[in-house]
Amino acid sequence: MANASRQAAWEFWGTELKRRREEAGLTQDALGRMVFLSGGYIGQFEQAIRKPQLDVAVRIDEVLQTDGFFERTWRKLIDDKRYADYFAAAADLEPLATKICEFESMIVPGLLQTAAYAQELTLAHNPLAADKFVQDTVHARLDRAIILKEATRPLYWAVLHEAALRVPVGGPSVMAEQLEHVARLMRERKILVQVVPFAAGACTQMGKSLKLMEFEDAPPTSYTEAVYSGNLLDDPAVVKRVQQDYDLLRAAALSPEASRALIESAAEDYRQCVSTT
Secondary structure: OOHHHHHHHHHHHHHHHHHHHHHOOOOHHHHHHHOOOOHHHHHHHHOOOOOOOHHHHHHHHHHHOOOOHHHHHHHHHHOOOOOOOOOHHHHHHHHHEEEEEEEEOOOOOHHHOOHHHHHHHHHHHOOOOOHHHHHHHHHHHHHHHHHHOOOOOOEEEEEEEOHHHHOOOOOHHHHHHHHHHHHHHHHOOOOEEEEEOHHHOOOOOOOOEEEEEEEOOOOOEEEEEEOOEEEEEOOHHHHHHHHHHHHHHHHHOOOHHHHHHHHHHHHHHHHHHHHOO
């Protein structure tokens, strides 16, 4: 389902929520209290600014006695096979964000990946996958990156561990292209990237990934990912803790200028490997 049609469908979900809430004689605050959220969150659902978690949709059905309507519709909308089930909700929020901060310890973040790099990662996770599956996955990842090319692009800040530069995904040619792509985006001032060097030693979130997103008219959200699972978190205390971890990562990282020099040096090393083979 294309992004525009998906957004229209979520707007329908929100319109139905508002209609059925009003039919039940409930204010946003009243419904929010009954499903353990603030009235502001209910308003964001109704305006399709934010998408609810599944358990919230279930509780709304119970309170409004809608016979599973919101749960069934939620499941249909979230069932976007371009992305893993646990990541789809986070992917939907990226185009709405005014600021995105990411940390990756082993790979280049999805929004910065080239087609060749994304293909190698997809095949590493799915070695027996059909060509169409691989192509669809790569195209979906590249589609997400369009937000960095738009005039209204979010402020994008990534912190990478040096291991992400050194693990040869797809070999020297793929890695050289990938790192040159990141360096070019940095030179064009479209993104900020910092690298945590091996010399920094142990750091918070080692072996993990995290994403922080801020919005114009909605509270910030954090997304963390593990093996075949992801957590989209919007509890203010949890988001604050994740932000503190991200601040620690930035403090351990090289400056953007030194980071770009390291990325360009690593890209050149890979180019040298290509030229000698």
